[in-house]
Amino acid sequence: MVNQEENINDEGVKIIRTTSAFDCGGRCPLRFHVKDGKVIRVEGDDSADSDNQLRACLRCRSIRQYIYHPERLRYPLKRAGPKGSGKFERITWDEAYDIIVEKLKETIEKYGNQSILYITGGGYFGALHGAGVAYARLLNSLGGYSTSYGNISSQGAIFGTQASYGFGQIFVGNSREDWMNTKLIICWGWDPARQISGTNTLWWLIKAKENGAKVIVIDPRYSDTALVAADQWIPIIPGTDTAMMVAMANVILRENLQDQEFLDKYTHGFDKYKAYVLGDEDGIPKTPEWAEKICGVPSSTIENLAREYANTKPAALEDCQGPARSAMGGQYNRGAITLSAMTGNIGKPGGSACGGLHGIPYGHMFRGIMIPPGRNTAWPKGKSLRGNINPRDRLDTRVHVNKIFDAILNGKSGGYPFDVKFAWFAVCDFVNQIGNANKSAKAMSREDLFTVVPELWLTPTAQYADIVLPVTGFSARSDLTRPWPSGPYFGHMNKAIEPMGECKDDIQIAEELAERLGIKNFKREELIEQYLKNPQLAPVKGILDKYDDINDKWLRLLAVMGQDVRENIEDYDKYKKEGLHRIELKEPYVAFKKNIDDFEKNPFPTPSGKIEIYSDQVASWNNPICPPIAKYIPTWENRDDPLAEKYPLQLISPHPRQRVHSELYKIEWLMEAIPHRMWINPADAEPRDIRNGDMCLVSNDRGTVAIEAFVTRRIIPGVVCIYEGAWYNPDENGIDRGACANTLTKDAMSEGGAAALKTCLVQVILEKGGA
């Protein structure tokens, strides 16, 4: 039942207000024009104040091709050929359920719950239909499962942030309009013109620039942000950001430009950093000349930037999560935080706390309430994680996200906490989205592995499944949504169309499986009764009784359960109808302003109570590649690695503008607007006889991809760029014709627990000339 009534015009067109639920930094209001049950057009936000409209980007503009794409899954499928062959046969839901139930029972009986590996990702962000929790709740009802630790996106930044600001401190962003208070914005590896880091982030950056702020972009690429906003572009060799930051600190210290008062009052352990920077620790002063040799940025540029950053008040240094997804990535966020502390820009309007996460605690995705999945009793016993930020301590019980397939291949004999017999991947496409796709494919081809994948598409991961379950997309769902890092607002999805073919909601699939598995009180109807027995929620019961639809009831309940929703939304029906609720902030949100303004009452939740330039906790790990202060430590597969003789080019794989990771890959409107191409500098292209549009082979010991060249001076020589998310598609010779960046990247973990996907060496050769 499409449950949204709104203005129906003469031609029978209904406007349905909704948002997407992708793993995208934007969460943009959309107006679907629905006629005869079909979405016929899409419009964006129509708020009267066009300046404040939350305008959707090209991806949601293409959503009709996504909804009605012929390759969308419509029926349950069972594998009918070798794993990865793409051969499937249509089966009924009953058949699918029978096979899954039997396999689940058999696996638990024979191998125990730990042999079930359940992996979720960011494919759908909504309160009710979040597939991750639906199946987790199901598996927990059966005794639990094994899973992964770490998120592909931001673990490096989360490490850096927590090491500096304390356990759980992840809201390090300022609301975007605070840029109107700044004089200098340094986008360090951050490209908000491409990667939507909150709807309107680019718009506020443009406004800040037009308001007189100088914008400097530090990036191996002349990014779209550089193109549209930069007064200065500083190209830098990937993986060397921390060296340049340390050299800036060196200049600031030698010229005594630091905010010593700030450092004395709010920070811990700056002396140790100073000793490292000036060379007292190891005899090597970290001068701009020292850094120039490492990062390729002229020493004079580093000096000038250090002076400019230290002397311009306030200044916003904006690091992000991308460069942190490298072998020593956590140091980059730590280094940025240190610089921001040295210049006294933390907690100040127009400044920045750094840390790379950019989130504010209003309407943030992380604060969304979902139906709790219950306790997982299958986890092995591990070290206490309360207050503990050590990534290694998490590996006693779980596998690092970038090592999932290595764990499937090697299990306990490979040092992992479990052997995998049954794999369940939901809302993720990890064969494609984590390092070393060929290894992932090999692991997924294990004949004795049983794999279930609920999906909208036959993704590279689904290609290896035994059973593929067709699930509904966001246009067929109503849900509560939130933006990634920066709203501040809440979104409300309204169901626009009926499910296609035999597609079902994940929550419904979980319930139907639960029923077959004899699990009690699992259904939404039963569960809500249990919840409403909670005395705190009991008052809501009377209200919910007015509504028939169980999803409607749940959404209203989940809305009430979320503290920030409860505090902000008085009229749920208005919120639902408008598909959006904006949170009006009296003034821009500034991270840690409270701590800085009234430090005595609001110390930082670190062991020292201060911003930890030096972390005693990190020091206690005695991990030589995870130093307690932000240090530049050379990594594997950097330019000095002996491997560079064979593979002389560094590969970076940023977020694509035309996709949300691997989602929307098949959308032709997007593909033709922005083709999947490899960026390469003429200095690297010319000696290889590579010309614009030529088909190239990019390879290393892990694999080979075939991709068209975009010869451009917008990338530093020695570096090539392939946007992540294109679908892994190996041909008979093992060459990935889809050119998935992760066919080349390594399945390694960084010092801080990040997936080290931006540390990668490759060689490029011409395959075939002519487009």
Added chain:
Amino acid sequence: MQVGFYFDQTRCAGCNACRVACKDWHDQPSGSASWMRINYQEEGPFPNIFASYLISNCYHCEEPVCAFVCPNEAISKREEDGIVVVDKDKCREEVPCGLISKEKMGASYSYGELQAPCQIACPVHLHIPAYTALIAKGKFKESLDLIRQRMPLPSVCGRVCLHPCEEVCARKDVDQAIAIEALKGFVADNVSEEPPKRLLQTQSEKVAIIGSGPAGLAAAYDLIRMGYGVTIFEASSRAGGMLVAGIPEYRLPRDVLNRDIDYIKALGVEIKTNTLIDLNQGLEDLLKQGYGAVLVAIGAHKGKRLGIPGADLDGVLVGTSFMRDVNLGKEVKLGNKVLIIGGGNVAMDCARTARRLGATEVGVSCLECCDDMPADILEVDQAREEGIQIYDSRSFTKILNNNGKVAGVGCLEITGCTFDDDGEAHFDVVSDEEHTLEADTVIFAIGQVPEVSNSSIIKISKRGTITADSETLMLGTKGLFVAGDCFSGIASIIDAIASGQKTASKIHRYLQGDVLRVRSSPEIAATEIIIDIPPETEKKERQSMPLLSASERVSNFKEVTLGFSEEAAITEAERCLNCAGHLCKDVCPYSAPQFVEEEKARMQKCNYCVDRFDIGKQPICVEACYARALDSGTLEELKSKYGDIQESPGFSYSISAKPAILFKPKKK
């Protein structure tokens, strides 16, 4: 009322939201035409990059040129709001727009992509059918604007072009080719133009060009429009290279030549005459002086002599020197009986010039038979009218010596001639019996080579031309380029122009730090284009070019051709069959019209979202732009909101187009 767009280039990050929104709103499937295009431009060597995006949807011009040329009047401007709309039912319907045979061309057929044979045959690919159509509609100024887009010397090439376009004109199958060359000359002569505004130098580099001939001038014209500073160094006292030194005034009056050169100078090209650059150290010095690149375009001015006895006698001249001396006003000693050896246009120029200088008996003697002479047939006809004898099918054994003076040329009759790989000629001699052509002056016009010798920088090929990388067009030294006859060997003016343009594009790439080697897409030859001429096509005689009578011209250097009248030009232009069609696309400065293969390709372009406009909404692209780089409204509204109108750089060739768009450019 005129509605239009505002585009703020400083805000556009090229995200393509407008493009996708446009496709969604207008239900344009993927693979179909994109009404909203986002053009990307990248400048400057790493790391001094300047990149920008520019949208090019329809600019709803105040005076849309596309509407003028549409044979079916399918394009119109809505009076009430100025939106340029296309009536898809009319497009290509009543009057055929495009006669290329879909059936016979098979897979290579693509409406909107294939060009007419004339345009393909033209070395610079002028928009011939489109400028012809504009002439037919009386839009002479627009026609000249369009010609100037790719043609640096419209007046020159309206007279002395070898016009390979006319050779392949499909109209020849009906009656005669269109007088394409003369039509160009007509607009160049008859449109009164203000001198163009001096262009601002937007690139930091300057380029030095050695030689002010057609190749050098063409390169200068393109480079100055790309924003470079351009200085031409000319050894002679007058600019124009072979145009001034080689071509006689009766074919190309000097005021006409100067009009073209003055136009290029007005754009900002500096020409330093009487400045000889040493082709060794001098080139390196120019690089050291701060020129980012140096182009050697010195032409081929050194005439050849045959290696036969008597070739060095007093009274034996070389064509190029003879023409140069005459053209530059030097005194030339000629006898009464002048014999030219050679069968090309230079031979004709020498012969007709000798006639004008008072020689009573002038002959042209060549290897080829009359029908195969390389000279333009009109030239040969006009020469004959002036009493010049043609002695064809002959080889030459010696020049007869009469007391140190020329007495004649010894010849053998031949039936054919072939050249081997080394350029050696082999003759099919009729008999060994020699005969004599009497003469007191002999002028060789048998080919030319550049006046240059081997050095550490310049390497000379076997053919006597300068060698360079055939793809990068660069000499061994970085930054030194070559173009025109000195590289290609003797060729036509239009070939030299094309060569100059090609090298200019390489110089641009070089200065931008871009890859010089570019893979070119396979080209389809003019002769491969198959035209289906409707059987009912009526014959219409080609307008004949009015000429001075032979008696009026043999004693002076007055221009022989008198040019078309307006009426003749329009009548002639109307003869064009419009082989390829898509004239709207060709004339649009913004490439708005698009054709994508369907059952019958119809023109598509932005319609300003008329359905939204009519209910008071902005076009979808404006709503979709999250950088707020786009706006729409009446021009008055937009002007008061954003300031004065500016033309989009890089696209606008036409002053007449007057786009209804306000543009805020991004500055370097």
